[in-house]
Amino acid sequence: MSKVSNLGDVPQALKLTNELLSLDPTHERATNNKRYFEQMLRDDEKREPLSQEAKRIQYQENRDSYRNTQEFLTYEALCRGENTQPIKDAHRLKCQYVTNNHPLLLLQPAKEEEMHLDPWIVVYHDIMSEEEMRQIKRLATPRLNRATVQNAKTGELETAHYRISKSAWLRGEEDPVIKKYNERMQAITGLDLETAEELQIANYGLGGHYEPHYDFARRDEKDAFKTLGTGNRIATFLNYMSDVQAGGATVFPYLGLKLYPKKGDAAFWYNLHKSGDGIHETRHAACPVLVGIKWVANKWIHERGQEFRRPCGLEPDE
Numbered sequence: 001m002s003k004v005s006n007l008g009d010v011p012q013a014l015k016l017t018n019e020l021l022s023l024d025p026t027h028e029r030a031t032n033n034k035r036y037f038e039q040m041l042r043d044d045e046k047r048e049p050l051s052q053e054a055k056r057i058q059y060q061e062n063r064d065s066y067r068n069t070q071e072f073l074t075y076e077a078l079c080r081g082e083n084t085q086p087i088k089d090a091h092r093l094k095c096q097y098v099t100n101n102h103p104l105l106l107l108q109p110a111k112e113e114e115m116h117l118d119p120w121i122v123v124y125h126d127i128m129s130e131e132e133m134r135q136i137k138r139l140a141t142p143r144l145n146r147a148t149v150q151n152a153k154t155g156e157l158e159t160a161h162y163r164i165s166k167s168a169w170l171r172g173e174e175d176p177v178i179k180k181y182n183e184r185m186q187a188i189t190g191l192d193l194e195t196a197e198e199l200q201i202a203n204y205g206l207g208g209h210y211e212p213h214y215d216f217a218r219r220d221e222k223d224a225f226k227t228l229g230t231g232n233r234i235a236t237f238l239n240y241m242s243d244v245q246a247g248g249a250t251v252f253p254y255l256g257l258k259l260y261p262k263k264g265d266a267a268f269w270y271n272l273h274k275s276g277d278g279i280h281e282t283r284h285a286a287c288p289v290l291v292g293i294k295w296v297a298n299k300w301i302h303e304r305g306q307e308f309r310r311p312c313g314l315e316p317d318e
């Protein structure tokens with residue numbers, strides 16, 4: 001009951017408390033709460049009602065400054081399902097079958113749908129089978145641990161309030177399903193996955209989310225990916241292994257773009273320009289899960305090995 005009142009719904013908290021007291025009239029905590037909620041409601045009646053605008057200001061004053069930046073407010077608006085800006089050049093977006101002339105794709109081409117042109121963000125439909133998803137979840141489940149982030153100053157891995165999920169890493173050698181799936185991602189992207197990170201499986205429970213971030217490391221970050229010796233994260237291949245009933249979209253605040261998880265689909269984008277500079281508009285976030293749970297599998301592809309597959313460009317933003 002006090003949790004309901006913490007959310008600001010005192011009348012509902014009082015109603016539930018009265019219900020509890022009708023079942024257990026001697027409940028001491030409920031008796032005290034009842035008195036407390038009734039007093040709160042009497043105090044409320046004396047106060048001038050707050051306008052929508054005043055409520056918004058009060059809400060914003062209680063948050064840290066980052067949460068009031070345009071970026072964060074846009075992230076929240078996108079997560080509520082609002083459209084914050086029209087998708088640029090939406091009329092030029094295309095769908096196509098992709099084979100890259102690769103034996104793995106000739107009989108079953110990948111169904112590629114462009115979601116954004118610059119930066120280029122695509123979704124591949126139905127590329128993971130039910131059985132593959134089941135096996136990946138089976139392997140990951142006993143190994144799920146609270147996800148961490150890298151502290152940009154110290155380089156240490158730590159848990160953070162802005163990333164709430166559990167994750168596990170799966171190596172290609174440990175199961176034929178993983179190996180085969182890695183090969184499919186390699187065929188579709190045309191990139192070398194030898195230098196990629198292992199497959200990261202993430203599970204988001206209710207309220208699980210990951211606030212706006214880049215997948216690539218900035219120049220001023222300490223030791224980012226240095227131990228790997230494979231350069232920066234050139235691209236992200238993000239597989240959705242569940243539908244999410246409400247919430248849980250992947251959103252790009254600078255593009256006004258929302259990708260809704262669809263079981264068996266995957267999103268793909270380059271994080272770096274051909275020059276190696278980061279593409280800042282790829283900043284993205286995983287919205288809080290409101291109903292259901294969310295499973296994803298991330299493959300972060302690195303720069304080394306792509307020298308001939310995606311040659312360097314001479315212009316910084318080519």
Ligand SMILES: O=C(O)CCC(=O)C(=O)O
Pocket residue numbers: 202210215238248249250284285286287296298
């Ligand atoms: O789960 C998502 O939708 C995005 C996850 C993500 O951005 C990440 O793990 O880096």
Ligand SMILES: [Fe+2]
Pocket residue numbers: 213214215284
């Ligand atoms: Fe990410």
